[in-house]
Amino acid sequence: MNFEFIREWGQYGTGPGNFDYPAGIAVSPDGNVYVADNGNHRIQMFSPDGTWLMSWGGFGQGPGQLIRPEGIAIDASGRVYVTEPSNYRVQVFTAHGTFIRQWGSRGTGRGTFNFPTGVAIDQLGRVHVADYYNNRVQVFDTQGVYLTQWGGTPGPGALSGPNFIAVAEDGEVYVTDTSDQVHHFGTLPTATLRTSWAALKTRFR
Secondary structure: OOOOOOOOOOOEEEOOEEEEEEEEEEEOOOOOOOEEEHHEEEEEEOOOOOOOEEEOOOOOOOOOOOOOOOOOEEEEOOOEEEOOOOOEEEEEOOOOEEEEEEEOOEEOOOOOEEEEEEEEOOOOOOEEEHHHHOOEEEEEEOOOEEEEEEOOOOOOOOOOOEEEEEEEEOOOOEEOOOOOEEEOOOOOOOEEEEEEEOOOOOOOO
16 A cells, blocks of 8 residues: 655644644544644644644643543544543543533542543544553443453453554554554453554553
C-alpha cells in the first residue's frame, strides 16, 4: 500500500491553529478534524483542508474546562469525547464544543480512573477508555454508565499502562501499552485476548 502526502498544518504556539503538544486526533462524520491541544488545554476544530474553525476549553476543572486533554473520539451523532488524565474524567461535548456531561473521578473502582488516556467508540456507541495507571480498559455507555472492564491482573490479557486504543468496525479492540506491544482483543462482552505483538516504543507524556 502506497501513501501519498497531501498536506500538513500547525506550528508551536498558542494562537488559532497552533499547538503545544497535539495529542489525540479524531475525524467527525462530516469530515471535520478535532485535535486535543494538550499543552494549550483546549480542543481545536479544523475543516478537512486544515482551515481553523474554532476551539474550546481553557485550563481548569469545571465543566467544559480542560487540563491537558489527551484522548479524543467522536460518535456517530458527532458528539466529542475527551479524556483528561490530570482531571481523571471523560467529558462529552457537542460538535461545536458545548458541554454535555462528564463522568469519572480519581480511584481504582468501577467508573473511576487513574490517568484516563486513549478513548475509542465502537459501532454500538460503547465508549472504551484506556485507564493508564489502573492497567485496564473500562467500557461505558454514552451516558457514562459503567458496563465492563478488562486487563489489570497478571496473565493473558493483562495490560501495563495502556495508552492508545482503537476499535475496528467488527468490534475487535486494539490496545498499545508500555510493554511496547499491541494487544488484540475480541468483541465484548468477553474481550478475550487474541494475540499480542511487539510494536515500536510507545511514549506517554
